[in-house]
Amino acid sequence: MKITQSACIAAVAALGAVALAGCGSDNNTTSSTSSTSGTTSSAGSSSSSGSDTGTAAADCPSGTLNAEGSSAQKNAFEEVVAAYNEKCPDLTVNYNPSGSGTGVKQFNAGLVDFAGSDSALKTEEKDGVIEVDAAKKRCGSDAWNLPMVVGPISVAYNLPGVDKVVLTPALLSGIFQGEITTWNDAKIAAANPGVTLPGTAIKPFFRSDESGTTDNFTKYLKAAGGDAWKADPGKVWTGKGEGKEKSSGVADAVKSTEGGVTYVEWSYAKDNGLSMAQIDNGSGAVELTADSVGKFIAAAQADGQGNDLRLKLDYATKEAGAYPIGLVTYEIVCSKNSDAAKQAAIKSFLGFFAQGDTQKSLEDLGYAPLPADLQTKVAAAVAALS
């Protein structure tokens, strides 16, 4: 019948943990914003928030913006938010990388302020919804697709001693469909005169989770390779190889497997120190650089009207010096918003995002800056938001 003291203490402690979590976070919603800038860099930068670095820096909005969508731009978005908060610490911008489809759905349902998506709003019906119309209804005005982040996809390989390999869409299709199985295959050798290729077996790795990277890469193979790539493009891998979870999984696998090859976001290839293949779309081998990707994006057709800057990427482009595998992430916003304060905050943040300096800084993260021409258009579109 005795209740031991320690048991009592434990019970109190257990309940206390709940209470603590509760009130701790109440306190922390405010302290986390203040700690934000404190943790990102030196504490000094938060106090010097008034320093003027950009065009729209004079007025720093406050409040909270919620965005959701593509995970492809997550790293870029978070860096930009961190940089923005060094300038304007009072605006909290949350990004939930739940996927492009979800982001658009949430935006159209009015649950987030803007969406990030790997594809522009769809104009044809899918699952009983026309995204463009749904977005228009939600906004009470047109929704604009603003290209903001360019994410190149690299073809990374592991062949010690071979630092240059040129691949064509047909070769890529052959490799990733298991038709070309050794690195010194005659077809690869033909595209790489003067390069000594080892007889190592090719071990292709693919993403085992559904992914936009797979989608874009297969879209490229389908468009540029003609009939070479047999399956329809999609988020689920339809070629051959060995599946690894997420970008880190495929990059790790290539890093540790001689003869391995994969398609992966540029940043993962760079961070892992992997060699990247040059791509020859028909007008010469092109190395993956910020410039060569910029040329690819610049060659894309504008597909929208006015400030709706949706792009039609031409994967089969023969533009000289253009690296043709990549994706563009759009921020999808309401062109007019009844909530003026919110719209001002969106304007301020996206304006910062579209700035030349900001775009330039994305290069370190494995993204490519928007080409100058497009960047001007995006900046103008952001300025036209009302």
Add this chain to the structure above:
Amino acid sequence: MSTVADVLAGADAAPVDLTGRSGTRALRDGLARVLMWTAFAVAVVPLVWILWTVAAEGGRLLIHSTWWTNSQVGVTARRVGGGATHAIQGTLLQAGVTALISVPIGVLTAVYLVEYGRGRVARLVSFMVGILTGVPSIVAGLFIYAVFMTTFGMQRAAIFVCLALTLLMIPTIVRSTEEMLKLVPNDLREASYALGVPKWKTISAVVLPTAFSGIVTGILLGLARIMGETAPLLILGPYTKAITANLFGGNMATLPTMINQDRDQAVTMPAYDRVWAAALTLILLILVLNLLGRVIGPRSKV
């Protein structure tokens, strides 16, 4: 000679010839001894190895005070700094809410099984508790998803994670509480009844308090189990970098989802450090609960 051993052990025992040459028998005995020691050593190796790896890789960040006080807001894969307080709080909060839901159900079910349950219903309940024990955590998560997201079209939220974890926690509480209640001597119950105390009062004022510390131990161990769960969170509880206490909307960070998120970027040093540091923090949290349970446990022997 072997018949005695047979009788002792029941029919399944292999007959043992106790008359054999003692040399072979001693050899076998020695061999078995060596085998058992080896087995133990083999079992301890991965434990020490895992703990060593995690401590060595994750220890660096834990000594910074910001690890315990700050969240990850504004900290990216390439920036050092920030902490895990958002994830720690999320984990504790979800575990606490889960306990609040599952402890009453679990304890009362155990009371029913030990004090009331007779016949078919009790056997069914006991059987179902056994089944619930075996429900994989991913199925628990999928079930909650099927109910609230697919059927009712709700948004994912922390409370649904708690509901999924509840499914996993109830059976552990029922089992441990059952054991503890069974240990309460019947004399206590009978003495109480003899004094005319009604059954419900006997249970709540005599039986449960007697088994109290044992029950708390069970709860702590149950909590330790669910706090390390990742699978239901992959389905139900998206990660966020901010501190939040909102159970009913938005994302909430937990240590397992923080590990899961950062391990995708673990190629950069700051993210790599954070993965192991979060893993170490999670193990430490679970360890503390386990130790707490163990400290209380022995005293509960009624």
Add this chain to the structure above:
Amino acid sequence: MSPPTSGPAVAGPSFPGDPVTGELASSAPGPFGPGAEGGRRGQGRLGDRLFGGAALGSGLTVVLLVTLIGVFLVSQALPALARNQANFFTSTEWVVSGDSPRFGIARLLWVTVLSSLMALAIAVPLGMAVALFLTQYAPRWLARPAAGAVDLLAAVPSIVFGLWGLRVLGPLTGGTQDFLRDHLGFIPLFSAGSVSSTTTIFLAGIVLAIMILPIITALSRDVFNQTPTTHKEAALALGATRWEMIRTAVLPFGKPGVISASMLGLGRALGETVAVMMLVSSLPAGSAWSWSLFGGGETFASKIALGAGEFDTPEKTGAYIAAGLVLFVLTFIVNAIARVVIERRKAFTE
């Protein structure tokens, strides 16, 4: 992980006298006169009814929950299954979006069962040996901390096992895997798989074995501990060595307990998600069927977790829920067997 000291299979002492006390409570006259007692009895009755009702209600809630799991999984899976163009049980395809989904569980089932059985094949003998060590061999000063240490393994979250397996253990098993492949390759189980690296079902089996080891050890330890001392002493008195005593007294007594412990371990291994997802390479669509341990693939659980990020339409989700349903049924069967074994043993020991 199951708390070691209170695992479900541990059959504590039961009290055959309970039915009597139950009657006592309701029918025994109180010590006080009827007049003095009237009010209290009424209160007691109401209290009893409420308390007993709450207890029964909680018990039924558990029954209801398990039923609901079944019902919801079935009801969500059926529409997807109805649209399925392939045979759900024999197909190895997994195309769940689009208008004509084709999906089947043949490979999921095989990988799930194979990895779990391999884990069991390692963990049961090892777990039993460790339990015997802890109960019969370990010196007193070592037994308790050693038992605690093994239980600590249960405190390590599965995601940590995944990280460790991938980064530390995986590369180290490469040699063993190659050796088995080269020398036992004529057995289908050890034939060359489609996966080139070390992240095979084989690796997952080892890590799963480590993960279920504490469960099996803890539960086996409990039953071994309960071996009647008289049996053990009788064997020793007859001149048996310690090992012979274990074979004749401890093991036969503990057999049902070990079986049920193994079943619970198996159930855990079948449902393990994150570690398997991180450790085993996936196979591309249309890969040839392989019986090999050195192949890749997904278990039910890891397949669901890999798809969890993209549950965007009910039809698609339904296919994953159908896979979850099969996993649920699988663990249900395994656990039901464990329960039956435990019940038998109870009947035996009482």
